[in-house]
Every structure is written in C-alpha cells, then in structure tokens.
Amino acid sequence: MAAMTTAVPALYPSRAAAGAQLGRHVYQRVRPPLLVLGVTPTGVEIAANVAKAMSCPFDVIVASHVRVEGTGIVGAMAEDADAVLDPEFQPGFGVIDALNQGMENARRAIKSERLLFRGPRPLRAVTAMTVVVVDGQLTTAWKTLAAASAAEEAGAAGVLIAAPVSTQLVHDLMVAKRVDFVCPSVLADPAGHPHPFGDPGDPSAERLRSIVVAREAA
DSSP: OOOOOOOOOBBBOOOOHOOOHOOOOOOOOOOOEEEEETTTTTTHHHHHHHHHTOOOEEEEOOOOEEEEEETTTEEEEEETOOOOOOTTOOGGGGGHHHHHHHHHHHHHHHHHHHHHEEEEOOOOOOOTTTTEESSSSSSSHHHHHHHHHHHHTOOOOOOOEEEEEEHHHHHOOOOOOOOOOOSSSSSSTTTSOOOOOOOOOOOOHHHHHHHHHHHHTT
C-alpha cells in the first residue's frame, strides 16, 4: 500500500487575511502620510488588504527580475528606475552583453505589465510619503529592493518593505542591508512554503485577481 501524504497546511487562510494581519504589524512601525505599493503580480492583493487595514491609499508598482542566461536571477528593476543587482554577481567582460540583454528584457516586461495593471495612469505620487512596499512570499529580495529604490528615487520620505512570508536568507539580506523590514513568518527552507496562502494556488487565477484589484485602485 502506498504511503499517504499529508498536505502541508497554509500559513494564512487567504491572501486577504495575510494582508490584514500584515497591516496590523506594519501600522506599529510607520507614521502618516502613508502609501502602500503592491509589487506586481504577487503582492497586489495582499497590499490592498494592508492598505485597508491601515486606512491609507494603495497603488501597484511594477517590477521585473533581471535574468542572465546561464546564471538566472541577478537582480531586478522597478518602473523606470535603475536596476538593483546582486553585489555577489560580478559579470566578466563576456557576460556584459548578456546582462544588458537581461535588463532590456526586464524593461520590456515592465512596460507591458504596467499597461495591464495600471493602464495609462502613472504611479501615485510618493513625494514626502512613507511608502510601504508589499509582496507575497519572498524567496528572493530583488524585486522588493528594486521597488523600494524606485520609491526613494521618486521622493519618498521613507520606505519599509513588508511581506507575510520570507525565507531566512531574505531576512538576513534585509538585515545586512539595514532595510526596514516587517515579516511575521520567516522560514528556514530557502525554497519557502509550498502553499503559504489558503486561496487556490493557480498562478493564472492569482494574476487575474491582481489585475482586477489593481484597476480598482485607479
């Protein structure tokens, strides 16, 4: 007889519940005026509920990983800001072209995603605001760091990164970079949790919900 497998329970019953709980944690760490930015696509639904819990405005910020063929993810870009690259990635002369191509691919992805999630509308003004950058489960920090950098370049008074779940590696990186970071659930497994939220795990369905939530923020 084959051994029965037990499904690993979700950490949060839903993304909405994760956002509400995260909002309570973040509220203790920030001062108004506030703006919550959800990183597309995985942070949008959670960020909307963080903003609801804190009774503050919400918007989406579009980010994309920078990938180099044969190496994988080496950083990320957000909106029209400069790339944030992993300092451990030291491209040799022969990799520069591949890196430039990776950044160009990220720029094209951001342009396309921006039309889907915000249409022609620009990102809400962040000048003099405390910006809370929100994503879902963080197994890599680069998209949130790129979003935080973009907010800083746009004039934010301060930036905090928040996620309901992250790995210990990401947590340690945030600490090393002295990033203001809020995360209630930090996991030892570098792969993260297989099913952190109780919602259906279909990425296509999550993406569609995120686009709807983002368009409602207009």
